[in-house]
Amino acid sequence: MTPFTNRQLKIIDSAIELIAREGIQKLTIKNLSAKVGVTEGAIYRHFKSKIDILLNILEMFKENTESLSSKIRQEELPPIQQLHFLFKERFQQFAAKPALAAVIFAEEIFQNDNRLSDVIVEIMALTQKIFKEIIEQGQAKKEIRDDISSEHLSMILLGSMRFMVAKWHLSGFSYNLEEEGKSLWESIKKMIKK
Amino acid sequence: MTPFTNRQLKIIDSAIELIAREGIQKLTIKNLSAKVGVTEGAIYRHFKSKIDILLNILEMFKENTESLSSKIRQEELPPIQQLHFLFKERFQQFAAKPALAAVIFAEEIFQNDNRLSDVIVEIMALTQKIFKEIIEQGQAKKEIRDDISSEHLSMILLGSMRFMVAKWHLSGFSYNLEEEGKSLWESIKKMIKK
Amino acid sequence: MTPFTNRQLKIIDSAIELIAREGIQKLTIKNLSAKVGVTEGAIYRHFKSKIDILLNILEMFKENTESLSSKIRQEELPPIQQLHFLFKERFQQFAAKPALAAVIFAEEIFQNDNRLSDVIVEIMALTQKIFKEIIEQGQAKKEIRDDISSEHLSMILLGSMRFMVAKWHLSGFSYNLEEEGKSLWESIKKMIKK
Amino acid sequence: MTPFTNRQLKIIDSAIELIAREGIQKLTIKNLSAKVGVTEGAIYRHFKSKIDILLNILEMFKENTESLSSKIRQEELPPIQQLHFLFKERFQQFAAKPALAAVIFAEEIFQNDNRLSDVIVEIMALTQKIFKEIIEQGQAKKEIRDDISSEHLSMILLGSMRFMVAKWHLSGFSYNLEEEGKSLWESIKKMIKK
DNA sequence: GATGAATGAGTTTTCATTCAT
DNA sequence: AATGAATGAAAACTCATTCAT
Structure with missing residues (x-):
């Protein structure tokens, strides 16, 4: 939605990588500007504050989540395959940009500021809602077991995904996330299918 | 193991609460000493550095995890009940001290320093190992389904637990974690039982 | 004397207003250029530095003071009426452009730089000299009391004028300066007449 | 009222002198700490912010004004002598601490921040009120002329005092303020006496 | 004439830590 | 044990100015 300039994209990218590699405490304007290759002041020509940079990272991810979700709705796949698609897509995205995974699942990073933590809560709620709705369709169509609530099923799906990504991050991205995912x-499908 | 003085316990507790309520970025010696009720310098009588405080928090949690695990091994319960016990116990601990939950599952907090992140990795590996072993016993005894690897089953268990705790934290600890847990x-049991 | 371009006049005007409304500390090239409606760099097409802008403001006021004074000298009015004219004229100018009043009587603004404070001293000396000379004429013509030195009478005149303007500025220009002036x-006239 | 520590007094004093000598724009924490002889951070052990330092300077002056006024009221002098006393006292104070004069009459300095400008307005109103009340007593007792309002008389008194102090400051404190005052x-007395 | 990007020096403030008392 | 004062480094951000386009 927001059309970023090249410089802004470079800054956002550098910020994500810095956080992923060294934690938010290392995301300082000094480190960031060094990574981008400009002086500290120059950053402020492109974002009005450090929080603003983080806000844009989250906003980008949120928009991406929304567009993924609407893409799926159009494709009219059977629910199980919709879940599969989302699962695969996310793991693919993270594998392509490991830093993003590290950032997006580390809510703590954004606890700093209300504007940030609000977006985190929104993203989390949105994601779970998307999964829940698909699961409920699946339950209605008798594709997915209905002896367990969609709330719990979505928690199990998202929880295990997050856990795998977290481990992958802590291991220094040392294995192939897409394959493991x-x-x-496959395991999850076995467990949730009717 | 480490015999903490009362002051040390107070400091550790205050630190955990500070992090849980406002994020690590608010864990400063100034804030911490204010919460403890002493001057900044006084903190250094009890811990030799800020990292040292965080290290002790993690060490405490790690020891607690180890003692829980050995307690279970002595009790000779059937595997499913062992898992239930661990699950319940953890949720109870977190409900009793919400701050701990907020801190312990937020690995990002400790990414700052190698000494810290090493302990985080150890704790995560240890926890998964405990769950995996019990699951494997359960599979051997035909109590737990064996068409899914113990690796994945433990991931699903731990992942959904972490996810629930994370949501609870983000919601401001607004609901009863023990009940939800x-x-x-019950849902997880249904899914993993043979 | 100095023939300003339209852009230069716009910049000077905006600068005066910025200072009057928010203080010199808010007179930054960024704020100024925003008010003028151009980018920061553009300002430097019209003035070679920020000090240069301030210098021109003072120079304008000084020239205005000089022309007022020579206008009066030509008109051959009785001294008391000359004073009245100056008084009225100044209050009229300030009422018409409140921002100018706020800036011109706030010597502190220009203490920053020697070139500026020198002009301020000149303006102050010039103004007092103009008043003193008229008062001395009045004393010679027995129109104005001569039991008090022209130095003191001019101080009282100018001092009370400045005080009124300062209060008006601090009150947010909340009343009619011309009427109050x-x-x-009238009060001053009563006090200084023979 | 507020019992300052020695360090705080030193900081306040240094701040006043810095402003008087070079203007507020030179009152930076760096310059201030250098003058005090400590590092920049050390200042913050004694005042919580730069504004806080300025606020305390004004508050000190305000309290001083109040105590002067109540001292006078107790002494039961004739109004003209009360005015004389206040006049003398103020000039004495300024002569003793020229920097204070430079700061206190330069309202512009404090336009920066609302908390500051509010105190400035209060001080100005308080001072004029004190003078006005004495003048009104004098008018009631037929000591002071009543063909001119107390409002205008106080304006003339305070205005000429401020003007003299401003000139003295701009001249680099080059003459004896007490004598000139x-x-x-004497001139003012002649003009306001009945 | 004007823009957009950048710089280098500066701003206020905070931080973890030390140390004499 | 604890305090109060300090330090040196670093944080986020702002400023006046320059310059290629």
């Missing part, structure tokens, strides 16, 4: 999905 | 456990 | 003049 | 008082 695919294998995890 | 109990209900989640 | 007229009334003050 | 005494002489000005």
Whole structure:
């Protein structure tokens, strides 16, 4: 939605990488500007504050989540396959940009400021809502077991996904996330299918 | 193991609460000493550095995890009940001290320093190992389904637990974690039982 | 004397208003350029530095003071009426452009730089000299009391004028300066007439 | 009222002198700490912000004004002598601490921040009120002329005092303020006496 | 004439830590 | 044990100015 300039994209990217590699405490304007290759003041020509940079990272992710969700709704796949698609897509995105995974699942990072933590809560709620709705369709169509609430099923799906990503991050992105994710999905599918 | 003085316990407690309520970025010696009720310098009589305080928090949690695990091993319960016990116990601990939950599952907090992140990795590995072993016993005894690897089953268990705790934290600890946890456990049990 | 371009006049005007409304500390090239409606760099097409802008404001006021004074000298009015004219004229100018009043009587603003404070001293000396000379004429013509030195009489005249303007500024220009000034003049006239 | 520590007094004093000598724009924490002889951070152990320092300077002056006024009321002098006393006292104070004069009459300095400008307005109103009340007593007792309002008389008194102090400041404190002030008082007395 | 990007020096403030008392 | 004062480094951000386009 927001059309970023190249410089802004560079800054956002550098910020994500800095956080992923060294934690938010290392996301300082000094480190960031060094990574971008400009002086500290120059950053402020592109974002009005450090919080603003973080806000844009989250906003980008939120918009991406929304567009993924509407893309799926259009495709008219059976619910299980919709879940599979979302699962795969997310793991693919994270594998392509590991830093993003590290940032997006570390809510603590954004606890700092209300504007940030609000967006985090929104993203989390939105994501779970998307999964829940698909699961409920699946339950209605008898594709997905209905002896367990959609709330719990979505929690199990998202929870295990997050856990895998967190471990992957802590391991220094040392294995192939997409493969492991695919294998995890197979297990989950077995558990939730009717 | 480490015999803490009362002052040390007070400091550790205050630190955990500060982090839980406002994020690590608010864990400063100034804020901490104000919460404890002493001057800044006084903190250094009890811990040799800020990292040292965080290290002790993690160490405490790690020891607690270890003692929980050995307690279970002595009790000779059937595997499913062992899992139930661990699940319940953890949720109870977190409900009793919400701040701890907020801190312990937020690995990002400790990414700052290698000594810290090493302990985080150890704790995560240890926890998953405990769950995996019990699950494997359960599979051997035909109590737990064996068409899904113990690796994945433990991921699903731990992942959904972490997810629930994370949501609870983000919601401002606004609901009864123990009850929700109990209900989640029932769902998980249904899914993993043979 | 100095023939300003339209852009230069706009910049000077905006600068005066910025200072009057928010203080010199808010007179930054960024704020100024925003008010003028151009980018920061553009300002430097019209003035070679920020000090240069301030210098021109003072120079304008000084020239205005000089022309007022020579206008009066030509008109050959009785001294008391000359004073009245100056008094009225100044209050009229300030009422018409409140911002100018706020700036011109706030010597502190220009203490920053020697080139500026020198002009301030010149303006102050010039103004007092103009008043003193008229008063001395009045004393020679027995129109104005001569039991008090022209130095003191001019101080009282200028001092009370400045005080009224300062209060008006601090009150947010909340009352009619011209009327209040007229009334003050009546009082002063009573006090200085022979 | 507020019992300042020695360090705080030193800081306040240094701040006043810095402003008087070079203007507020030179009152930076860096310059201030250098003058005090400590590092920049050290200032913050004694005042919580730069504004706080300025606020305390004004508050000190305000309290001083109040105590002067109540001292006078107790002494039961004839109104003209009360005015004389206040006049003398103020000029004495300024002569003793020139920097204070430079700061206190330069309202612009404090336009920066609402908390500051509010106190400035209060001080100005308080001072004029004190003078006005004495003048009104004098008018009631037929000591002071009543063909001119107490409002205008106080404006003339305070205005000429401020003007003299401003000139003295701009001249680099180059003459004896107390003597000049005494002489000005004599002129003013002549003008306001009945 | 004007823009957009940048710089280098500066701003206020906070931080973890030390140390004499 | 604890305080109060201090330090040196670093934080986020702002400023006047320059310059290629």
